[in-house]
Amino acid sequence: MHIELKKIVERVVRPLPCDKTTKLRMRDELSSQLLLIYDEEFAKDDDETAAIERTANRFGEPAALRQELDATISSRMRFGTQLNHWILGEVPPKSPISFAARFAIRLASLHFVMTFGLLAVLILLGKDSSVLGVWPTFLAISVLFGFNGFLFTICGLAAMHAMKLDGEQLQFVHPVRLVLATAGAGLSLAASYVALMSVSHFDVGQPSMLAIFATVCGIAMVLFLLVIGLIAKVELRDREWSSLDLGEN
Numbered sequence: 001m002h003i004e005l006k007k008i009v010e011r012v013v014r015p016l017p018c019d020k021t022t023k024l025r026m027r028d029e030l031s032s033q034l035l036l037i038y039d040e041e042f043a044k045d046d047d048e049t050a051a052i053e054r055t056a057n058r059f060g061e062p063a064a065l066r067q068e069l070d071a072t073i074s075s076r077m078r079f080g081t082q083l084n085h086w087i088l089g090e091v092p093p094k095s096p097i098s099f100a101a102r103f104a105i106r107l108a109s110l111h112f113v114m115t116f117g118l119l120a121v122l123i124l125l126g127k128d129s130s131v132l133g134v135w136p137t138f139l140a141i142s143v144l145f146g147f148n149g150f151l152f153t154i155c156g157l158a159a160m161h162a163m164k165l166d167g168e169q170l171q172f173v174h175p176v177r178l179v180l181a182t183a184g185a186g187l188s189l190a191a192s193y194v195a196l197m198s199v200s201h202f203d204v205g206q207p208s209m210l211a212i213f214a215t216v217c218g219i220a221m222v223l224f225l226l227v228i229g230l231i232a233k234v235e236l237r238d239r240e241w242s243s244l245d246l247g248e249n
Contacts, residue, residue: 003244004052005034010244011062017081018073020238026069027241034059100153108146115142137196144192151188152224155181159228165236182228186221190214 009030013023037058042051059065087106088099115138162178164171172178193216194209 012065017078100150104146104150107149111145112142155185185224186217189220190217
């Protein structure tokens with residue numbers, strides 16, 4: 001599909017408050033309609049530039065089309081999109097490091113507020129105030145949430161850049177990068193789990209701790225690969241569209 005035709009579609013879809021899967025479906029539907037119009041216009045004089053211009057005119061104003069599509073989006077999806085945007089920020093990220101750091105800080109902050117809010121509610125309800133004694137553990141969990149959020153985001157972005165889509169088939173263009181990203185995700189989660197056990201003063205002995213580390217690392221690596229495999233096609237297709245430079249329009 002011609003890049004200028006894709007931009008016509010993207011100007012309609014990009015601002016809509018919905019998830020990536022829904023946006024991809026909308027893009028596919030609009031692309032099909034747009035290509036039919038383009039084929040008709042191109043057949044008139046075989047002038048690609050003129051055909052694209054006439055196609056855009058026939059297709060309609062992006063704002064009007066966007067309004068029609070916006071009316072089909074549920075309130076629940078709007079809320080989920082807003083929450084996702086608050087947590088993730090700019091997507092696609094211009095800087096992977098700043099994107100991961102922002103995500104980590106917001107994730108840790110959200111966990112911190114929810115956890116200590118729960119403790120406050122328990123105290124107000126007349127529960128034993130000794131529950132405050134667990135705050136160091138909860139604080140450590142919040143920090144580890146942020147730490148793992150940062151590393152998992154970096155590893156996830158690295159894994160995505162290790163793959164590309166060829167039609168509907170995933171191809172591994174940088175397998176070593178994928179292996180390193182998977183190992184990084186597993187090691188970070190295992191290290192965090194062991195650190196949390198240490199903060200909680202859970203002593204199981206050195207051999208058992210090593211076994212726990214290896215087990216958690218292995219499970220985390222498998223889960224990381226499963227998640228990457230499930231979301232890769234959607235993420236890569238969305239990246240192809242969302243990376244289009246639409247200029248000032």
